Amino acid sequence: MSQTINNKIEAILWDFGGVFTSSPFDAFNLLEAKLGAPADFIRGVNAQNPTTNAWAKFESNSVSLDEFDVLFAEESAALGHKINGKDVVAVLSGSLRPRMVSVLKLCKEHFKVACITNNVKAGHGPSMTRDENKASAVADVMALFDLVVESSKEGVRKPDPLIYTSTCERIKVRPENAVFLDDLGINLKPARALGMRTIKVVSEQQAIDELAAITGLTFDV
Numbered sequence: 001m002s003q004t005i006n007n008k009i010e011a012i013l014w015d016f017g018g019v020f021t022s023s024p025f026d027a028f029n030l031l032e033a034k035l036g037a038p039a040d041f042i043r044g045v046n047a048q049n050p051t052t053n054a055w056a057k058f059e060s061n062s063v064s065l066d067e068f069d070v071l072f073a074e075e076s077a078a079l080g081h082k083i084n085g086k087d088v089v090a091v092l093s094g095s096l097r098p099r100m101v102s103v104l105k106l107c108k109e110h111f112k113v114a115c116i117t118n119n120v121k122a123g124h125g126p127s128m129t130r131d132e133n134k135a136s137a138v139a140d141v142m143a144l145f146d147l148v149v150e151s152s153k154e155g156v157r158k159p160d161p162l163i164y165t166s167t168c169e170r171i172k173v174r175p176e177n178a179v180f181l182d183d184l185g186i187n188l189k190p191a192r193a194l195g196m197r198t199i200k201v202v203s204e205q206q207a208i209d210e211l212a213a214i215t216g217l218t219f220d221v
Contacts, residue, residue: 011112018183021094037081
């Protein structure tokens with residue numbers, strides 16, 4: 001099938017969790033049910049003081065896992081249901097989405113590709129998994145990117161505009177010539193303000209369809 005590539009696009013930037021893996025929010029819901037907390041309670045805790053709370057500090061590597069464990073427990077208890085931070089971290093890593101990986105490979109043939117991920121120093125590598133086989137599979141995906149930007153190494157996290165501008169500078173692309181995919185609207189807003197085309201990943205197929213429409217690529221995956 002013929003393709004008309006959008007020559008205004010030079011780079012595709014990707015979040016990792018919730019884009020290349022199943023959503024961690026599904027795992028959070030299972031944990032909440034197990035502990036007797038209401039659905040989406042953990043997301044609610046993370047929405048309180050989002051730039052200074054335990055989660056923000058952990059993703060920017062300003063607190064250790066042990067410190068996060070205590071801080072998150074305190075924050076969640078204050079909202080009615082105590083949940084230890086380590087229990088949340090333990091369920092963070094989702095299952096890889098092979099179709100999205102295939103889309104990445106095709107994009108790499110035509111555009112620069114980079115990953116901007118908010119993650120924490122836990123488990124094996126960017127996936128934060130404790131499963132060595134899964135960590136190896138994630139490492140193979142990460143090797144496809146021209147650049148991987150991890151909040152836990154940079155000391156800055158989405159949605160701080162600095163992490164987007166820094167990424168663009170490092171891969172030598174203007175924001176208006178980039179597309180950014182993320183499963184969180186709060187992370188897309190600053191990217192859009194910088195001039196990027198953005199895609200909120202609600203489902204794998206929806207994201208693939210929107211990316212095809214923007215880039216002009218045909219994804220037979």
